[in-house]
Amino acid sequence: MILPVAVARGVADGGIDRAYRRWTSARVRAGSMLRTAAGVVEIVAVDEIDPSSITDDDARAAGAGSAAAVRRAFRGDPGDPVFRIRLRAAGADPRVALRDTPPTGPDELDELVRRLDRLDRASRHGPWTRDTLRCVAEHPGERAADLAGRLGRERDPLKLDVRKLKNLGLTESLETGYRISPRGAAFLATGR
Secondary structure: OOOOHHHHHHHHHOOOOEEEEEOOOOOOOOOOEEEEOOEEEEEEEEEEEOHHHOOHHHHHHOOOOOHHHHHHHOOOOOOOOEEEEEEEEOOOOHHHHHHOOOOOHHHHHHHHHHHHHHHHHHOOOOOOHHHHHHHHHHOOOOOHHHHHHHHOOOHHHHHHHHHHHHHOOOEEEOOOOEEEOHHHHHHHHHOO
16 A cells, blocks of 8 residues: 555654555455555554545545545545555655665675675566666656666566666665665675
């Protein structure tokens, strides 16, 4: 489940505590966590509801102007069930602190190299981690489709791979594209 940035910020500041989705079946479960642009959001509960029961107050608690606006925003087949997803802020995204911290000492650097090597070995298209890091560093803010073209890759698999680098604190997502993080720049500077 992806939360729009405005909704994620609303959860973080306490103004939003729910979302509504039309799905064939629930795609999230209570207790799971979402990493968002505004921090970590916990899924507190997931309940199937009658969409006609959504009130204007419910809509405002989801960051929408009215119940009608919530219902108009539903995607998918009108016969599919609608779910109310209760949300709450669960703290800062740990990747934010990680990306600002260069690898300290040879043990941490060796572990980072091991993790990148493991990603390279698991890839169906061969080693990609260092080339992708260098490309992001050389072209900050460039769209994923353009980065993929530079690397001779498809856009969507590249986006998934950049997310793996982000999970290691090596890249940051921008409004458009990505940039290398201080941690990623420090890693590239080692030449490993």
